[in-house]
Amino acid sequence: MKFRNIYLAVALLATSVAFTACSDDDEWNQTGGGKVEMTSPARAFILNEGTMNHNNSNLIYFDWSTGQVNGSDLFRAQNDRVLGDTGNDILTVDNNKLVVAVNVSNYIALLDGYGVEKSRVSFEPYKNLGQVRSIDEEDGIIYAVSYGGYVSRLRISGNQLVYMDSLRVGDRPEDVVEEDGKLYITLQGQDYTDNRLAIVSNDFKTISYATIMQNPVKVYEEDDKIFITGYGAMYDNPWGVYDPAKGTYTELGQASVIGVGDDVVYTAYCKTNYTTHITTTTLGAYNVKTGQTDANFFKNQPAELASTNVYSISVNPYNHKIYLATSASDYVSDGRVYVFDGNGNYETSFSSYGANPNRIVFLH
């Protein structure tokens, strides 16, 4: 009982601090709100991809300080319509905005910190760009890669998202990350045979290429280094690091999914045996500073996690918790999110209330 009182007091204190902070913030957090009451500043958003061609991508909100989850689609509640088909990437801007890329519905939307849509740019009028896939942001510029082979720039201008220009980088770019003014883009190529990382210079004109694994997928930045996952030529899920300073790529092991934060790359390697239909998941943590991998970093996790496909790993920069979001084994039913503290101790799990949780982002 005492503990509960203490938590209550802390929560109240946190709320009052947050309100104070809000009042000093720009107009974004004040004009947000929409129809869903979201009093906590500790807001987290799960982007569930859904099932392709079912228009069932959704945005699920939870309070990362209390763990309280709202199981209905926040985007629909706030905007009366749904996200559409295959939300494939989400990020936060200035701790008060969300930007979502919806792959098959082919648009990028700017939302406030409460999930209310403010503006969107559809790629449909720009047919040569193809379907938008992934995004990154730096200094109010959104970089978006699309299947037509392009990286595009969009500018956040007040409440508006404005298309700027595009640059062709190669076939089937899958993911993009910005680091020190340069863009690092994974290229899958036609028929998934490409094995290059496209590097776009600050001038947004010059492109160089680095050789990495075949059929690369995701790309992340941590401590000025570029971490990449891929299928590999044999579909054995290699992952590795590209060092921009040295221009070298080093393979680090096998991981189907990684997530970065706090100088650590968290890894999950999920391998499915098609005869027994059993998936084996191996978790790990790679320390970027020391170059050491800790295979026992994640502790006390539920037994089912060892045979569940991890779909994404997200790190909360504010409380350092790690969120392993898993897919249902059929990739159609709702996924599940497993929460670990910064030291890798398992805390809890909850439904993602949507299929294929792509990424979780956090506001404070």
Add this chain to the structure above:
Amino acid sequence: MRKQLTYTFALLLSPLAALAQTDSISLRGVEVTAVALNRNVTGAHPTQSLTAKQMRQLGLDHVADAVKHFAGVSVKDYGGIGGMKTVSIHSLGTQHTAVVYDGVALSNTQAGQIDIGRYDTDNLASISMSVADDDQLIISARQYVSTGVLTLTTERPHFADGQWQTLRVGVGAGSFGLVSPSLRWWVKPFERTAFSLSAKMTRADGIYPYTLRNGNTSSRQRRYNTDITAWQAEANAYHTFADGSELAMKAYWYYSERGLPGTVILYANPSDERMWDEDFFAQMAYRRSLGTRLRLQTRLKYTHSWNQYRDWGSQYTDGVQTDRDRQDEGYASATLGWLAAEGLQFAVAQDLSYNRLNNNVYVNTQYDVPRPSRWTSISAVAMKAQWGRMKLQANTVYTYAAERVSEGDRPADKRRLTPSVALSYRLLSSTPIYIRALYKHSFRVPTFNDLYYRRLGNIHLKPEKARQWSLGLTWETHTLRLRYLTITADGYYHDVTDKIVAFPSTYVWRMVNYGKVEILGADFTLGAQVDLARQWSVSGSASATWQHAVDKTNRTQQTYNNQLPYTPRWSGSGSLAMVTPWLTLGYTVVMQGSRYSLGQNKPEYRMPAFWDHGISLSRELTLGKVRLALSGKVSNLTNEQYSIIQYYPMPGRQYTVSAMIHW
């Protein structure tokens, strides 16, 4: 009609005639005055059927529309004039359903499903659907393998006295730019020889409005890239030899080009896809009696099908992707029937087929194209017996399939023995009330797509197995004015194991034998006709299906014990035809209760129930030697906005008119 009753009655009462089945020549002249009992009442297997006359009266122009009126049958309809339509019996899957056209099963070894959307009812004498097996005995071995058989039977040429040829010219037109001229010529150059030639062209822009629901909002949209131009031609030759044996030959050709509108994607219109299809087959069936107790049927068929799929987009290197598939099949079949004793018949059937697929779809990043070919041998032994009020029908089928590939590994040979037994018992001698039961074990060999499709295929797949148990009660009665009243009720339990499904891993999917499904269901049918007065009659039918069809694959999955996607608990249909001296008025309704679009039965995946009503008016005029048939139809009368497959909206209200002149 009288001829038909005569024929049906003879089939039911005479074992030899039943063995002969379609031997109309030998039955000519037989006069029967008793009322024939409906095949669905007396048969050991539930068999529902629609005659050409019934379909005309109800305005059912397409096979897919007609089949929707059968209890226990679901038609996956992707909407629109060119949208694919496949049929599944008791939710066992479309690959388990055989579609038989004039005695020979249509085949698609690549995808395993037949698009019945390309078949019209114009030239059909009847459509029937049997659960498990057909009640006939002298059929091809392939027909014994599946969990159900949809049979399309072409109308054979028939002539009025002194007539040796007839010509029918027709044109249909309707909503969404539909125009379909057609031609049919029947000719009898010799007493024992008849030919029929028919051709039809269908074109439509297919663009139709629909209501798109998006969260709490809805808007009116139009369905684009839905155009179709299709050409269809068919030639039949029938000859009866002096010894009474019969030869029937058929050549069929179909060509179409269509847009594929694809799934409705919110906020985007990604579909530029187009499809070209060409099908050709030539088949021959020969049947003759060997003495008084043996009867032989042989069949030969060659099928060629080709399709080309094209998608445009900046994601492709050359801005376009083109997939081409070519399938060929050679097929031979023979069945020997033996009337061992009165009420006891046996048949042995042997089928041999060769299928091959040639396409440009490579299976891996080394660009290997396997070009598979398959030899399939199906052997069947069947029997049918009748002791007093009991009828027994049983068969055992042995299937052997072996494959070769030009590149890569080939799958192991498939061998399987599958039995089937069905029983019918007339409970009372005074009243035609029957109890029937059946058990069948069947399976399907993995399709070429299952085995070899790009990155997804798995050559280690085993056959998918299905078991059917069914128990039913049927009854028929009639009075002077009540021409017939039939009621049937069948309850069933089926399971499917080693179900072939796409099994996911992170980003990489593969076909595996993983799924398990259990289906508990009940089908109810009712049919009646009342003769009101001379040239006045009313006939009606109703069917209802209840199904608890659930996933039983894995207890830990959220889909466990959930209803299968697109499987309503309740579905049904009804029809009413009123014949008057001036007009024939038809009314149809098809309904499905609420169902789910995905395996996890969440409220947001629930699709609402729908009722699709249609009315038709038709009239025939005789002007000298010319007969003119006029008809008009309104489909989806209430403009119900619904989908059978989620995000493939069905068209709203549609109008169709047609005129046919018979010389």
